[in-house]
Amino acid sequence: MALRNVVKMGDPVLSKKCRVVEKFDEKLSTLIDDMFETMYASNGVGLAAPQVGLLKRVVVMDCGDEPIELVNPEITMTEGEQTESEGCLSVPGKYGVCKRPAKVQVKAQDRTGKWHVYTGEELKARCFCHEIDHLDGILFVSKVIGKLEEQ
Template identity: 50%
Template sequence: MTIRKIVLHPNEILSTPTKKVTEFDEKLATLLDDMYETMLDSDGIGIAAPQVGVSLRVAIVDLGEGEDIIEMINPEVIDTEGEAIEVEGCLSFPELYGEVERPYFVQIKAQERDGTWYELEAEDYEARAILHEIDHLDGVLFDSKILRVVDPSELEADEEELI
């Protein structure tokens, strides 16, 4: 496993919709493993392939605390409900935090690293992280959704992990 360099804004790959994954092979498994290591090394809870310079519909969310690692390949949002405004950050925007409105609940379908499909429902912070990463895959960046910029001094120590 390799820790890859995080692509920082502004970079065209971050605002370009990604390509669908069609090959579920060792190269994809290596990408997922490298993304996970890169995310952990950067104190993140989520990462999308464009953030490591790869334009594929691949993202990971890991909230830690005994939660399962969510690997999303070719994810699609099936349903959302509710609204919540919370503070977000992003590995590709160091030191930028902002209040962002997102659905409180999300239902998605996505593929595992072996290509099998699964469905997942998530609420609250997990839903927020999933939707943040899917936005990356669609070329949508969180800075375009910020309602209010939040100074890093306003953050609690446990909120400093980045999506």
């Protein structure tokens, strides 16, 4: 495993739509392992492939209950609403309040191509939405209600 550089806001890769992963191989497994290591080393709860410079539909998350790897994730259900503060490893030192669904269901593959369904509420729901937004070239700063704050 290796630490990867986290791309910062302003890098064009963060505004591009990611490609669907079609090849489930050792290279993908290494990427996922590296992303977990990078996320943990940066004290994050989620990390998307474009944040390490790769336009692939891959996300890793750990909101405190279990590590989750999402390959080709799709949000299949949302419910309710929450308004909470968010930050991002690609926008260091900044945070802002965003409106997100209170509950989210996601369908995604793992590193072997097997499909899984995950459901999250509160922080996990925000994380699903935030990280999947990255795969479509959307940063949380575009969803901030009010102004971006310094940490």
